Amino acid sequence: MIEIRNINKTFGDRQVVKNVSFTFKQGKTNLIIGESGCGKTTILKLMVGLHKVDSGEVLYDGKNFPKLNGNEQQDIRKKIGMLFQGGALFDSQTLEENVSFPLDMFTELSKEEKQERVNFCLQRVKLEGKNKLYPAELSGGMKKRAALARAIANSPRYLFCDEPNSGLDPKTSIIIDTLIKDLTEEFNITTVIITHDMNSVMEIGENIMFVYQGKNWWTGDKTEILDTENKELFDFVFASEFMKTFFKKH
């Protein structure tokens, strides 16, 4: 479980994150949603330590991450898997080498055991047989799946996904979403997903935080979201006039 308590972040004279608190549940797909520029990615970067919090706590199973020393932070980071928006696969390495990378760095597994784990991860994201391809040879959806394979290679306890569906068609998006949800349940991972894709919200939104102007504006799950009376959330969910009219009719 990950808990954030009253976190704040200011860049220059602009406060991007304002006193945000939320609990990300283990074994569930936890979503941070909101319009572009509302502070979602900053919250995620504060959680994984890519930015430092100005104040507040980020608790990984009770341990306050920003207050830990370098070695203790690294121990937690070894339990984190992250799926970046663009995949962030290492260009100079094949798919197999990319997935094997965290295993090479942090485990004492034999070559055969690593190969077995790599094949398992690639098969799990339906990329079996693509071991020797380079990232440049993959489509957008395949890159995301490959990055997901790398993220789960070291059996993470926490999985972070930064807009896993950006740039993908709705069908491929659903495949990625389903994959993340299945992996979350299968390995009992605490998964945090940033998205503004409503298909994703409706597909896998088990525990949702809606961020508006840097604040935690609304929390709930996908069933509650449709009945919301929160104006900002309603405007976000039903952004187009067509959707608003359609929803009111039904």
Add this chain to the structure above:
Amino acid sequence: MNPFFHIGRYFLLMFKAFKKPQNIRVYIRQIIYEIDTIGISSLTIVAIISIFMGGIITIQSAYSIDSPLVPLYVVGFTARESIILEFSPTVVCLILAGKVGSNIASEIGSMRITEQIDALEIMGINSASYLIFPKIAAALIIFPFLIALSMFLGIAGGYVMGVSSGACSSYEYIYGIQTFFQPWKLIYSFTKVLVFAYIITSVSSYYGYNTSGGALEVGKSSTNAVVYSSILILLFSLILTFLFINR
């Protein structure tokens, strides 16, 4: 931006880069990979430039000697001195600053803007150490060999072009390159090479690592890496020359 800001940030990055490696086997593999990328792939350009420059230095020296009182073996002597003292260690390293430096800055810069460095950090890997240390180590290992090759090919190129153009005879050239040889000059040259290898890789890595923005900024980092590496090479060449001459 304040130069002290860059100097401070450079030393902080180097401090991070020289921390204890997290997995020695992976680092050794990276060093071997970098030896190939930085060194072996530079062999052709170093060889071509050295042969031609050796030839040019020899022919120009020969035609600059007008007086019959100056023996022609001086051509070989001049070629050797120019190549060993300045051409191979300094000029070839300036060329390598262009080739290797821009390559390192753009590689690390691209990794920065495509979040690959963030990915390393989140995995719990010291990204500065993993990316920069193997490049510096590889350059320190392979540059002396490249420069030794450059010296050999430069002198050989001088021989072939000097003799074939009739600028001097084979005997005079060979006698010239053996005359008044002082071994400390090789120590001086290779000390310079090691310093320059470190400058090229560390300065280029610094600019690449601190890239922010997009493709345009990667290009700027690459240019800055070459410009500042070249300036520092010339500055340290001067400092080392003073130190060795006044020893």
